[in-house]
Amino acid sequence: MAVNATPQYKKAEEEYRRAQTAEQQIACLEKMLVLLPKHKASEKLQSDLKTRLKEARGELAAEKAAPKKVRTYQFPHQGAGQVVILGGPNAGKSRLLAELTSAKPEVAPYPFTTREPHPGMMAWEDVAVQLIDTPPITDTFFEPYLQNIVRSADVVLLCFDGSSDDAPDQTAEVIRQMTQVRIKTLVVATHADDPGCADRLAFFDEMFPQRFEVQPVEFERAESIAQLRDRIYKMLSVIRVYTKAPGKPADRKSPFTIPAGGTVEDLAERIHKDLAVKLTHARIWGSGVHDGQSVGREHVLADRDLVELHE
Numbered sequence: 001m002a003v004n005a006t007p008q009y010k011k012a013e014e015e016y017r018r019a020q021t022a023e024q025q026i027a028c029l030e031k032m033l034v035l036l037p038k039h040k041a042s043e044k045l046q047s048d049l050k051t052r053l054k055e056a057r058g059e060l061a062a063e064k065a066a067p068k069k070v071r072t073y074q075f076p077h078q079g080a081g082q083v084v085i086l087g088g089p090n091a092g093k094s095r096l097l098a099e100l101t102s103a104k105p106e107v108a109p110y111p112f113t114t115r116e117p118h119p120g121m122m123a124w125e126d127v128a129v130q131l132i133d134t135p136p137i138t139d140t141f142f143e144p145y146l147q148n149i150v151r152s153a154d155v156v157l158l159c160f161d162g163s164s165d166d167a168p169d170q171t172a173e174v175i176r177q178m179t180q181v182r183i184k185t186l187v188v189a190t191h192a193d194d195p196g197c198a199d200r201l202a203f204f205d206e207m208f209p210q211r212f213e214v215q216p217v218e219f220e221r222a223e224s225i226a227q228l229r230d231r232i233y234k235m236l237s238v239i240r241v242y243t244k245a246p247g248k249p250a251d252r253k254s255p256f257t258i259p260a261g262g263t264v265e266d267l268a269e270r271i272h273k274d275l276a277v278k279l280t281h282a283r284i285w286g287s288g289v290h291d292g293q294s295v296g297r298e299h300v301l302a303d304r305d306l307v308e309l310h311e
């Protein structure tokens with residue numbers, strides 16, 4: 001039996017994913033519990049929401065009890081998605097940001113070079129993806145604000161230094177520190193051409209059997225970096241949708257991105273909430289439709305569809 005969550009619940013769930021403070025998370029979770037259909041199939045999800053709510057309230061209490069000078073950071077979502085880069089010391093996080101974006105983080109052979117979060121935009125075809133480099137995580141060093149940054153992201157890149165024998169244990173410590181955060185994660189094995197990289201990854205896989213997808217990358221090879229770009233974008237599970245105003249040319253340069261399986265209504269909400277309310281129908285040029293075909297708000301869009309929205 002399916003949960004059959006309502007559109008209102010799904011919107012509250014999306015707001016929760018974007019929340020970057022404990023107070024915002026609590027408000028969203030409370031709303032989700034009210035909106036969630038109550039039946040046998042939803043009991044597990046209800047329990048999970050109550051657990052998350054308890055954790056968020058604990059975080060808020062800890063924040064209020066902590067010294068007032070504790071640092072916090074908020075990064076509004078930009079582009080096709082938000083991707084946070086995590087890892088231990090010298091795992092290649094900052095090099096990753098520098099290779100994939102135009103950002104200029106400090107890259108050095110000594111640990112703890114990154115002292116605060118550093119954002120950049122990664123180009124992929126005609127869209128951009130927001131990447132955020134973060135300070136390293138160890139058993140003795142962990143910035144509390146990282147929990148909220150990671151929780152509101154779409155994907156985590158977990159850097160694994162393929163040239164270091166310490167990488168399996170260092171990466172495992174990052175996972176242990178972030179155990180309360182549930183988010184899609186890709187392990188990025190830097191220095192992938194190192195002769196011992198495969199053995200170190202095999203040892204890591206024994207620690208977390210088949211739990212993580214892995215993408216090896218060698219920064220000295222352009223095709224390896226390009227493959228990583230593709231993998232990051234695919235991890236976001238979004239589609240590109242182009243738009244045109246009635247009687248006007250199509251805008252093929254700046255597509256909107258919505259989750260795969262998204263509808264005309266989802267696109268309208270992405271553009272403006274008022275447009276979603278006033279929407280009557282849309283005309284579509286693209287996959288599975290006749291050019292200019294009229295469809296309703298529940299029509300499921302495909303990648304690179306062109307949509308003309310009508311109020």
